[in-house]
Amino acid sequence: xxxxxxxxxxxxxxxxxxxxxxxxxxxxxxxxxxxxxxxxxxxxxxxxxxxxxxxxxxxxxxxxxxxxxxxxxxxxxxxxxxxxxxxxxxxxxxxxxxxxxxxxxxxxxxxxxxxxxxxxxxxxxxxxxxxxxxxxxxxxxxxxxxxxxxxxxxxxxxxxxxxxxxxxxxxxxxxxxxxxxxxxxxxxxxxxxxxxxxxxxxxxxxxxxxxxxxxxxxxxxxxxxxxxxxxxx
Numbered sequence: 001x002x003x004x005x006x007x008x009x010x011x012x013x014x015x016x017x018x019x020x021x022x023x024x025x026x027x028x029x030x031x032x033x034x035x036x037x038x039x040x041x042x043x044x045x046x047x048x049x050x051x052x053x054x055x056x057x058x059x060x061x062x063x064x065x066x067x068x069x070x071x072x073x074x075x076x077x078x079x080x081x082x083x084x085x086x087x088x089x090x091x092x093x094x095x096x097x098x099x100x101x102x103x104x105x106x107x108x109x110x111x112x113x114x115x116x117x118x119x120x121x122x123x124x125x126x127x128x129x130x131x132x133x134x135x136x137x138x139x140x141x142x143x144x145x146x147x148x149x150x151x152x153x154x155x156x157x158x159x160x161x162x163x164x165x166x167x168x169x170x171x172x173x174x175x176x177x178x179x180x181x182x183x184x185x186x187x188x189x190x191x192x193x194x195x196x197x198x199x200x201x202x203x204x205x206x207x208x209x210x211x212x213x214x215x216x217x218x219x220x221x222x223x224x225x226x227x228x229x230x231x232x233x
Contacts, residue, residue, distance in 0.1 A: 008158055012116065015039065015094045016158045019118070022049040022062065023096045023166050029054060033166035036062040036095035038070065040087065046070050063095055063103040067110065085111055092116065096163040098156060101126040104133040107152060114153040118163030127154045 008016075015037060022035025026049040038046040048065030052058055070091075074084050088110045096118040099107060104126025107115060115127065115134065126133045136151025 011042075012094075012158060015044070016096070016116065016118065018044060018047070019062075019094045019096050020159060020162055020166070022047050023163065026050045026062070027166055027170055033170050034062045034095065034097045036066050036093055038066050039092045039094070040090055045091075046073075059102065061100065061103050063093065063099055064106065066093075067106065089113055094158070096159075096166070097121050098125040098127050098129055100124040101131055101133065104131070108133050108150055111150045112152050115155070116158050117154070117156050118158055119160040119167070120156060127156070 018037045019035045022037065023033040024035070026035055027033035029049075029051075031050040031053055033050070035049040036047065037044045046066040046069040048062040048067075048069065050062050051060040051065060054060075070087075071084065074087065079087070089112075091112055092114040093107065093112055094116045098117045098119065098121035099115065100121055101124060117127065120129050121127075122129050124130060128134070134152050134154040
């Protein structure tokens with residue numbers, strides 16, 4: 001994994017700058033400032049930003065938003081699951097912050113080719129900071145999971161200082177929308193909050209999944225919430 005001091009190509013910086021612009025849109029909307037773009041054959045085919053507060057849905061991270069755009073588009077175009085998987089295997093993601101455990105699991109399941117991220121996610125990172133779901137030899141990937149997770153190449157530190165600056169701006173202005181799931185976890189669960197998260201997770205997994213992505217979201221968020229409860233209780 002690359003360090004923040006590495007020299008980046010002009011294309012790498014340009015694509016990450018597009019992700020930064022998405023993160024700024026999230027900040028303007030009073031969301032945690034994370035943004036991303038997805039490329040196929042060197043061209044941007046989808047973009048996303050955090051929309052968890054706006055949608056009241058804890059799974060609507062930037063990566064999930066961008067992935068959902070592609071799934072909707074490809075399914076409308078009549079692509080089969082195998083054809084969609086093949087297209088994802090040719091895609092690269094640029095995201096301003098290391099994908100969390102939920103998003104890293106989703107990217108692995110969907111078979112993304114490569115991920116570039118800005119700053120590390122030391123509390124919730126799924127690409128090396130907490131878990132290493134991007135590694136093909138990860139125990140998590142070789143545990144008999146029926147979803148057939150795959151490893152993907154991952155490089156961090158691209159425009160990390162810019163990404164950190166956006167986070168600093170967000171937390172300095174305070175969170176006008178109250179505590180999000182991550183804030184609750186960081187603050188430490190009280191018993192009633194733990195039951196609230198359990199009920200939300202159960203409800204999500206029991207809901208009807210209308211697409212591969214919705215299944216991935218439900219599966220991954222349950223895993224993340226319970227894992228984080230264990231390590232932060």
